[in-house]
Amino acid sequence: MALPRTTQNTTAKKTSPITLCAIICLALIVLVGLAILITWLAIKPKKIQYSVDEGWIRDYNLNNSHLTSTFNFVIRTYNPNNKASIYYDKMDVKVYYRGQTVSSDGILPFHQPKKNVTRLMYQNTIKDVMLSSDSAQHLKLERTGGQVDLDIKIKAKIRFKVGLLKTRHYKLKVLCSPVVVNFPNDKRFQKTDCDVDY
């Protein structure tokens, strides 16, 4: 009351643009945050699932430490999301025996729709791949015993598509271990569930 009106006005004019800006900025941040949260809750991304459903080896030949054979796997991938489809822009599959890569191949890019199961056929022939003498001996024993323990690792670059929006690339890593392949091939294959990470 004691203050002259003019002084009050000047003070108000000086602080208000800054305060207003801060309030608007804060409101915008909260709104954007809320929008992201609501979208996230609406989509609720669920983990992609992987398993190896079939596996067999043909034309097996181990000559000294040199392995020749054809690897066949049916890899099953399930996209459990009903709002997001997946673009696989790049995918590499590697087969390991006792930590050593024995076979590897790329899978052509593909698009996986929502709630979709896709079976990927992996077939790769290797010729005279050199194993360590230790692994070669182990493989001989396993083969005689009727089953070989392998590991399969998959690396992929994926994007999710939600509505019209595509997300950034994610690095997908899949580990299927152990994948037990039978010799001879008439025994039932034991399906292997894989660990998925991205």
Ligand SMILES: *[C@@H]1O[C@H](CO)[C@@H](O)[C@H](O)[C@H]1NC(C)=O
């Ligand atoms: C095994 O390898 C040797 C050379 O390392 C080759 O001379 C021979 O023909 C191979 N045998 C078979 C059955 O492939």
Ligand SMILES: *[C@@H]1O[C@H](CO)[C@@H](O)[C@H](O)[C@H]1NC(C)=O
């Ligand atoms: C999954 O998607 C692929 C590619 O679009 C399609 O060929 C396949 O039939 C779909 N599978 C199922 C079970 O709908």
